Amino acid sequence: MRNELLKNRNHDPRITYRGENATRLDNLTDAVFGIAITLLIFNLTNPNSFADLLTFTKTLPAFLISISFLVLIWNEHLAFSEIYSMNDTWLTILNTIFIALVIFFVYPLRFLTLFLTNNFFNTDIDVSINGDQVPYLMVYFGFVAFALYFVLYLFYQRADKTKQELNLNTFEEFYTKQQKSRLLIMLSMPLLSIIITLIINEFSFIWASVIGGVIYNLYIPLIIIWNKKFKKKSQLHE
Amino acid sequence: MRNELLKNRNHDPRITYRGENATRLDNLTDAVFGIAITLLIFNLTNPNSFADLLTFTKTLPAFLISISFLVLIWNEHLAFSEIYSMNDTWLTILNTIFIALVIFFVYPLRFLTLFLTNNFFNTDIDVSINGDQVPYLMVYFGFVAFALYFVLYLFYQRADKTKQELNLNTFEEFYTKQQKSRLLIMLSMPLLSIIITLIINEFSFIWASVIGGVIYNLYIPLIIIWNKKFKKKSQLHE
Amino acid sequence: MRNELLKNRNHDPRITYRGENATRLDNLTDAVFGIAITLLIFNLTNPNSFADLLTFTKTLPAFLISISFLVLIWNEHLAFSEIYSMNDTWLTILNTIFIALVIFFVYPLRFLTLFLTNNFFNTDIDVSINGDQVPYLMVYFGFVAFALYFVLYLFYQRADKTKQELNLNTFEEFYTKQQKSRLLIMLSMPLLSIIITLIINEFSFIWASVIGGVIYNLYIPLIIIWNKKFKKKSQLHE
Amino acid sequence: MRNELLKNRNHDPRITYRGENATRLDNLTDAVFGIAITLLIFNLTNPNSFADLLTFTKTLPAFLISISFLVLIWNEHLAFSEIYSMNDTWLTILNTIFIALVIFFVYPLRFLTLFLTNNFFNTDIDVSINGDQVPYLMVYFGFVAFALYFVLYLFYQRADKTKQELNLNTFEEFYTKQQKSRLLIMLSMPLLSIIITLIINEFSFIWASVIGGVIYNLYIPLIIIWNKKFKKKSQLHE
Known part of the structure; x- marks a missing residue:
């Protein structure tokens, strides 16, 4: 209505x-x-x-x-x-x-x-936390963020698999696939942050905390690039 | 339906x-x-x-x-x-x-x-509160009330900005603007109460508490005036 | 649908x-x-x-x-x-x-x-309660029950008053009035229980508790009578 | 829609x-x-x-x-x-x-x-629990599971009874009856688990805990059999 x-x-x-x-x-x-x-x-x-x-x-x-x-x-x-x-x-x-x-x-x-x-x-x-626990805190948050975006990825994965029952039209199919690639970006940043934090933490917990956090800034260029691509390709469906 | x-x-x-x-x-x-x-x-x-x-x-x-x-x-x-x-x-x-x-x-x-x-x-x-803390309590409530009405003002502000996408008719446009002025009244009273409470508090915390509270009574005449204006103007849209 | x-x-x-x-x-x-x-x-x-x-x-x-x-x-x-x-x-x-x-x-x-x-x-x-507090507990429950049914009575009262705006048909008007009388029964029992409990409590807290509770059994015959009347009268609207 | x-x-x-x-x-x-x-x-x-x-x-x-x-x-x-x-x-x-x-x-x-x-x-x-309390824990869970599925059984029982008012078609009647038999399976397993746990507990709390839990595995073959029967019979309604 x-x-x-x-x-x-x-x-x-x-x-x-x-x-x-x-x-x-x-x-x-x-x-x-x-x-x-x-x-x-x-x-x-x-x-x-x-x-x-x-x-x-x-x-x-x-x-x-x-x-x-x-x-x-x-x-x-x-x-x-x-x-x-x-x-x-x-x-x-x-x-x-x-x-x-x-x-x-x-x-x-x-x-x-x-x-x-x-x-x-x-x-x-x-609130009690020591400086050397901060990297583990970052790993913790990274893990939950990763898990949430991974489940969301599986949501779209499921929609993609049942596209016939859902009667997705060609634009919707394209949209679903694009969302999957967007969520791959969303879930890979926390994963990257976890890995790098854990590696650098072997040498210095301060640098591990800093770099582990800075990595999330990669979201900005990556989502801008994804967005541009998405807009460009989606025009073909008009 | x-x-x-x-x-x-x-x-x-x-x-x-x-x-x-x-x-x-x-x-x-x-x-x-x-x-x-x-x-x-x-x-x-x-x-x-x-x-x-x-x-x-x-x-x-x-x-x-x-x-x-x-x-x-x-x-x-x-x-x-x-x-x-x-x-x-x-x-x-x-x-x-x-x-x-x-x-x-x-x-x-x-x-x-x-x-x-x-x-x-x-x-x-x-519940422990001293007499000289009452003015600050009034400032606190004033602040939350101000913030809530300010956000509500921004809601209508947003509706006003997207009036084309919303297909607002002329009466709806008028209504939106009127609501904005009503919310300006709603948000300015707590603001006024905060300022006056803080000023008077320099001299007497008792008078600050009393006058800071009394100011909210201004709502009554102001909303009555707004209401009259709104009804008068809205008849033009019939 | x-x-x-x-x-x-x-x-x-x-x-x-x-x-x-x-x-x-x-x-x-x-x-x-x-x-x-x-x-x-x-x-x-x-x-x-x-x-x-x-x-x-x-x-x-x-x-x-x-x-x-x-x-x-x-x-x-x-x-x-x-x-x-x-x-x-x-x-x-x-x-x-x-x-x-x-x-x-x-x-x-x-x-x-x-x-x-x-x-x-x-x-x-x-849970600590003395025998002589039981009558007051009954008064307490009686009060909340009374207040709830009184508000529900006012709901129907309001509907009755706005029947023109609601476009109630004759059966609906009749139904609204009947509900009001049903809620009068519902709210008067707790009231009666409170009064009798308080009076008898002057003499014996045990009898006050017992009789204050027994009064609620009046609901059964009263609602049966109301129900019969309601069914009888509502047939006139068929 | x-x-x-x-x-x-x-x-x-x-x-x-x-x-x-x-x-x-x-x-x-x-x-x-x-x-x-x-x-x-x-x-x-x-x-x-x-x-x-x-x-x-x-x-x-x-x-x-x-x-x-x-x-x-x-x-x-x-x-x-x-x-x-x-x-x-x-x-x-x-x-x-x-x-x-x-x-x-x-x-x-x-x-x-x-x-x-x-x-x-x-x-x-x-969390403090002794080994000999585990059977009672299983009885507890069994009871809640039994009660929940029993209430769900009564839901379908109620639907079955009011099938005329609900205008159930022949397939829906069949479906309702099948659900009732499925819920009978669901509720009888906890019941069986409770009984067997209590009996074996007379001799050995360890075996009572183990067998009381293993019984729930009967769900798997029973639901598979129910499912096959349901699919077979439901084809007659196509």
């Missing part, structure tokens, strides 16, 4: 959006995300005095960073399920792993929120 | 309600609000004896005040998303900040609930 | 179901109920040993009683919103109070769950 | 999917599942140091096992409500018991998660 009223701003007219009405699997996923986002800062501190309230306020900038990681991942799920819809035994299994990883992402993000807040404001929140 | 059955009581017939079916971003927001409302009083006290249960009961009036702040904000989100629908990269980003601010609103509201309950009933709930 | 496929089993063909698609206010309410139900037993005990797990198991019968109170109330909300749909400033305000009361219902229900479990199985869960 | 666009991959064309749009009872159930899944690992450990974070990571494999039990059960609920839709007083009551059992399933699953994690990694999470 909405489609008839206006061309949805983010929607491509060459794609049929099979899952515009949220399925119950979408609802379940949204419920998990909603709780995950809320629990991200809940119980961190229990403000019964005004001083506690001030400490709590200082977590806002770090919280905004943490929450955007979750929303980014949620957005990937939305983008997939809008186009291909989620009702398939395999997708249910993948979605289960996806949900589990999201919940696993919350704890490190809570940790990150507290850690960043301490760095920003020198609060008295108790 | 419902539209065909009856004219929705709160809906304006000159407006096309693009987002009548809740999007997944709406669902996510609702999940966060639902959890936020529930956690507003959960864990405040853990009633295992009958005396605890009585203490807990006394939080009801203060809880009703706190919950209405959250529902007011939720209602603003509903009013926007019903008309313009939420599917746009920018709106997703704004909505993320909005969700984060809502969760941040919960903690001070918990604090307010306990504080008001103590004032109403002299309970033994442990 | 579903309506075309089959006559919904619980739906009356003489009634137009205006709110068959859940509104966002419904979704928010459902989220609150979902969390309330889950938190009903969560954190009650933290089973890290097998003995704790066994203690926890014993809460199942009491939990089933507590959860059915919540589902009964939820069902009333569903029945109303399916017919009249929830989009109206007044209904939003009433719904806010309704949500708040539901959350307030959870704590006493947690208390009841622990209390009943102790009575059923003599577990070691720590 | 979606049905017109493509044949849903998991949907049988001989079945009318009456409940494709989620009812509010579905939404409530999803909210409970979402919270249950999230709370499965929340509060297990509260990682404020990097060492805690590492301990937490080790719960991932056990968590994936626990979460898949919940999703399996959720999937059964989905499969039923998609076909028969959930709006009926009896189904509401059954669904209430179902929700309660799901929440009751979470605690043992949390226990299982910690237990398995300790077995996999020798972490320092505190």
Whole structure:
């Protein structure tokens, strides 16, 4: 109905959006995300005095960073399920792993929120980490990010395999393959970061932390290149 | 379908309600609000004896005040998303900040609930605040209220910018602009309250608290004036 | 769509179901109920040993009683919103109070769950209540039950008032009035129980507890009478 | 609408999917599942140091096992409500018991998660269970699994009874009966496991634990046989 009223701003007219009405699997996923986002800062501190309230306020900038990681991942799920819809035994299994990883992402993000807040404001929140543990922290985050993007890759892989049942048109087939290559970029950066961090860590944990983090900047040129290619090739389908 | 059955009581017939079916971003927001409302009083006290249960009961009036702040904000989100629908990269980003601010609103509201309950009933709930901290509490609430209404202003700002893609008719364009001016009123009161509280606080924390609170009463005449203007001008579109 | 496929089993063909698609206010309410139900037993005990797990198991019968109170109330909300749909400033305000009361219902229900479990199985869960406090516990439950049914009464009152905007047909008008009288029965029993408990408590707390509880049995004949009248009168509308 | 666009991959064309749009009872159930899944690992450990974070990571494999039990059960609920839709007083009551059992399933699953994690990694999470308690743990799980599948059996039983109101066609009637026999298999295995565990436990708790667990492997041949029969018989309906 909405489609008839206006061309949805983010929607491509060459794609049929099979899952515009949220399925119950979408609802379940949204419920998990909603709780995950809320629990991200809940119980961190229990403000019964005004001083506690001030400490709590200082977590806002770090919280905004943490929450955007979750929303980014949620957005990937939305983008997939809008186009291909989620009702398939395999997708249910993948979605289960996806949900589990999201919940696993919350704890490190809570940790990150507290850690960043301490760095920003020198609060008295108790987070203990030594300099030589930072590389392992980077490996940890890298692993969860890798796993999440790998599951998302498998989502598109599944859509690609069932393209006949889904009646994908030629543009949609092309789109699916392009998304797969985009997610390959997304998942290979954390993997690269893990490997390089672990290698350099043999010599210096400071350089391992720095270079392990800098690697993620490679996302910017790689996604720009992917985007250009995608736009160029997709014009052939008009 | 419902539209065909009856004219929705709160809906304006000159407006096309693009987002009548809740999007997944709406669902996510609702999940966060639902959890936020529930956690507003959960864990405040853990009633295992009958005396605890009585203490807990006394939080009801203060809880009703706190919950209405959250529902007011939720209602603003509903009013926007019903008309313009939420599917746009920018709106997703704004909505993320909005969700984060809502969760941040919960903690001070918990604090307010306990504080008001103590004032109403002299309970033994442990909330420590000194008289000279009250102005800062007012600044804190003012800041969160300001930030929430500012994000809501940006929502309408975004709708205004994409009016062509949204196919807004002339009345809808007018409506959007009017909402923007209404939200300017909503966000400027907390800002004014913050500034005046901080200035007067230099001389007397008691007067700072009182005047900082009284300023919010300006909402009443300002919204009445806005409302009159809106009704008058909107008749031209009939 | 579903309506075309089959006559919904619980739906009356003489009634137009205006709110068959859940509104966002419904979704928010459902989220609150979902969390309330889950938190009903969560954190009650933290089973890290097998003995704790066994203690926890014993809460199942009491939990089933507590959860059915919540589902009964939820069902009333569903029945109303399916017919009249929830989009109206007044209904939003009433719904806010309704949500708040539901959350307030959870704590006493947690208390009841622990209390009943102790009575059923003599577990070691720590709940302290003296015999002379039982009448006050009955007053407490009576009050929450009264408040919930009173708000539900106001829901139908509101629907009755806006019958013209809702385009209620004659059967629907009749149905609305009948629901109002049913809810009057529902809300007057707790009220009666509170008054009688308080009066008898002056003389004996044991008899106050017993009679205060027995009064709720009046529901059975009263609802049977209401039901007969409703069926008889509703035949005139066929 | 979606049905017109493509044949849903998991949907049988001989079945009318009456409940494709989620009812509010579905939404409530999803909210409970979402919270249950999230709370499965929340509060297990509260990682404020990097060492805690590492301990937490080790719960991932056990968590994936626990979460898949919940999703399996959720999937059964989905499969039923998609076909028969959930709006009926009896189904509401059954669904209430179902929700309660799901929440009751979470605690043992949390226990299982910690237990398995300790077995996999020798972490320092505190879970105390003696060898001779393992048979009782198996009885416990067996009971919850039995109760859940029994309620699901009653769901289909209810659908079978109301087949006239539901306008079930001959294939749908056949399908309903087949599902009932499948759920009989599902519920009889835990029952068998409980009985055999209790009997053997008289002689040896080790053998009781081992055989009590091995029995669940009977699921594999039994479901394969059921599946073959179902496919064979269902061809007669083409």
